[in-house]
Amino acid sequence: MCQSIRLLLVVLCTTVSLSKQYETIYSYYSFEYITSSDFIIKVDNIQQNTVYTVQKFGRTIQRVHLGENFGKNFSKTETNNGFVLHGLNRDVEFKIVEDSDDFTLVKVSSVLQKNQKDSHCVELVTGKISWFGGPQIFYQYWPVEKLRFEDYSYVPKQLDNVGVAERYWLNSEGGFIYIDDTVPLFLDQNVNGNKLCFSVKNELPYNTRRETIDFKYNLGFGKNAKKAQRKAVELFLKKPTAVADRRMVEHPIWSTWARYKANITEETVKLFASEIEQYGFNNSQLEIDDDWEICYGALTFRESKFPNIRQLTDNLRERGFRVTLWIHPFINKGCDPWYSEAKEKGYLVVNYEDNPDTTWWNSKVDDAAYIDFTNPDAVKWYQDRLKTLEEEAGIDSFKFDAGETSWSPKDPKLNTDLEDHPLAITKTYVRAVSKFGPIVEVRSGQGTQDLPIFVRFIDKDSEWTYRNGLPTLITSLLQMNLVGYGFILPDMIGGNGYQGAPSEELFVRWLQANVFMPSLQYSYVPWDYSNNTIEICRKFTNLHAEYTDEIMKAFEKAVELGEPVNPPIWWLDPNDQVALGISDEFLLGKRILAAPVINKGEDFRHIYLPKGNWFDPNLNKTYDGPIWLMEYPAPIDVLPYFIRQKS
The missing domain is CATH 2.60.40.1180 (Golgi alpha-mannosidase II)
Incomplete structure (x- = not known):
């Protein structure tokens, strides 16, 4: 690789390094690093900060501020494949990993002591460069430069419905940033000016016991955003290993949740199935949602609600329904013998005081525990119990809820390296439950784009606004596809109705928005409205089915090439x-x-x-x-x- 250094301003000083003989270190106000492909990194002192600007293909692709902690002055050392910037109390290394006329990849890294903080801030040039990717979030704007974060821990979590928090951002000029999972990352966006700051510090929810922190990220630069995205998939985001289930694409899932909430019984499910048949709609499966267990975590049907579950599922299967079941990774206190067994055998996530107490939406405060999927024995115990449930109850597969890091006790002690805390919770959970076949659905993910399962949006609200309403059905779809998740399940048509059922107009428009997405899921039903709505819904449900082959072709392209199923x-x-x-x-x-x-x-x-x-x-x-x-x-x-x- 051929490169050159171009001095732009006067040299301030010259010294000889004692650690590397004959190596000369210069201090600059500004310099340029240029490769043979005309890739340029220009480093400057601007407004008391050190800023590097990246140029390729004759245009500026992005500008990054190294932050106040780096200092306003710097020196540099040349290396075989890049250079090192020496700041006030840290070094930042730029390593050219790949460089051609079409694409350049740069690895940026620095080592921090446990009490140090650092921040690299990308300029968000309003109206000139758009940004995509980032988290799935409650207010899902697109492009994402409109979002605002302040000291925001970047992990999958309950707050703001962040079920997926891939560390990937792409801009419209063809530049992407991919940050290593081991980095204890916090976001500050649009706090002090139009910047997206990647801040690193040794604080919860990350494990604070590491002695040093490797701040590592990758910068990729392609001729345009599409080419850069394809390289990001090839290098970092991964392709799915197989296509998801065709029947879940072709015909609707029918869920009990939004329409009935927890008020479900055997009779409710029978009535629901009969109505689906009566109005002439096809099905992928009928999903039994919340409140079927003896107690949360028992994985055993409550006979007062479901006196003969196997007879029910056998009957539904004879009528052409598959049956899936809502599942979660929690066990409430008092749900014995399962809670006591899991606690005794070390199958629960505990904190560093060995306390498993945590809280989720179906428990009182500190009255539940989270199964530790970083423990292989706990995974096998959980999977074996689900297999027994499948066989005894006649269940075809599962809808797996939760999985985000924030459900664990504060400062969890996991069976993994310190650098993997807490993201390992989500990674191991999703991989463990993916073993239950091609009609599995999950709502969280972390580096799990390769799994051929459906990933659903976290519950949408029955609203018209960007406050988690109908418009975010599209923006969430685009965001999830750009971070590598194409087998999307957009959740309930009409939303979840937490503030009341959707209006007739909202219900129909929601279905229409859903038609060319991978799958349909009804819970509220057309016959809750008018005959006209029934006919409109039948029309668009059939239209979706007519395009099954088109959707499956998009799935196949995702597997073959890593293409998004639903691109912008x-x-x-x-x-x-x-x-x-x-x-x-x-x-x-x-x-x-x-x-x-x-x-x-x-x-x-x-x-x-x-x-x-x-x-x-x-x-x-x-x-x-x-x-x-x-x-x-x-x-x-x-x-x-x-x-x-x-x-």
């Missing part, structure tokens, strides 16, 4: 500045563009079509993109969507 519309033209800012449209593969109505009371919407020749099945028209379709007519029975024609 800029995937077709990553240089289209309009498309880069669109948050209410999405693609299925590369051929279908969906533009659902997501605003209350509207019977039209503005639609942007990127480059390509687009056929409109609703109006039987063809358009050449890029083009805006202003005030496109979309009454309640119309879903605007377009089919890209071959050139």
Whole structure:
């Protein structure tokens, strides 16, 4: 690799290093590191901070502030494949790992002592460079530079519905950042100016017993965002190893949760199944949700609610239903003999005082425990009990809830390296439950994009707003796909109804938004509304089924190439500045563009079509993109969507 150093301002001083003979260290106000591919890292002192700017393909891709703790002055040492910056009390190494005309990968690293803190801050240039990726979150904006975080521990957690917190961000200029899982990472975004700061410190919820901290991250730079994303999948995000279940794609899941909440019995399930049959809807499976156990963690049906569960499941199967069951990783105190057995055998997550007490939404404070999936013996115990439940109750598979790190006791003591705390909780849980087959669904993930299972959004609310409502169905879909999770289950049509059931209009618009996503899940049902709604829902449920082959092709591309199943519309033209800012449209593969109505009371919407020749099945028209379709007519029975024609 050929590179050069270009001095931009006067040299301040020259010294000889005592640790490396004949090595000269210079102090600079500014310098450039240039590779043979014309990749440039420019380092400057700006406003009392050291800032590095990355340029490739003749343009600036991103600027990063090294933070006050690094100091305003620096020196540098050249290495065989990069350089080291020497700051006030730490060094930052830049190592060129891969460099070609099409792509450059840089590994950035520094070592901190246990009481040190550090922060590298990316400039968010409003209106010029858009950012994607980051966490799945309650307020799911897209692009993500609109979000705000302050001293925010970056782990999957209950707060803000962060079920997935992959350490990956991608910008519209073709640059990505991937931060190592071992880094005790906190976010500060839009706190002091338009910056996304990756802050590192030895504090909870991470394990604070390590003596040093390796602050490691990777910078990737491609010709555009699409090419950079593909390299990120190849190098870091992983591809799924197989396609998810076809029947879960083709036909709806019917869940008891939103409609019945915990008020379920054998009779409720029978009635629900009969209604589905009566109104002529197909099924992927019928899912029995919360409050079927003797006590939470027993994994045993309560006979007062389900007097003969095997007879019920056998009957449902004869009628064409698969049966799945809601499961969680907790055991409440007093749920014996299971709680006592797990505690005695060391199968529960404990803190450093060996106390397993924790809390979840179906327990009192400190009245539950979290099974320790970092303990292989605990995993086997849990899996064996689930296998027994499957066999005895006639269950086909499971909906696994929770899995986030925050359900554990504070400062958990895990069976893994200190650097893996607490992310190992989520990783091991999801991998353990994925063994139960292709119709498994989970709601959390951490480095588990390779698993061929469905990942559902954490519960959406029955609202029209970006406060976890209908618009976030699309933005969450885009976010999850860009961090590598394409086999998405968008949860309940109409939301979960925690503040009351969805209105008829919201229910229909929610279904329409869901049509070109991988799977449909009903809980509230069309026949709770009008005959007109029943017919509209049947129409769009059938439309989704008609595109099963298209969805499965997208699944296959995800397995083969790591392609997103539902990309943003800029995937077709990553240089289209309009498309880069669109948050209410999405693609299925590369051929279908969906533009659902997501605003209350509207019977039209503005639609942007990127480059390509687009056929409109609703109006039987063809358009050449890029083009805006202003005030496109979309009454309640119309879903605007377009089919890209071959050139």
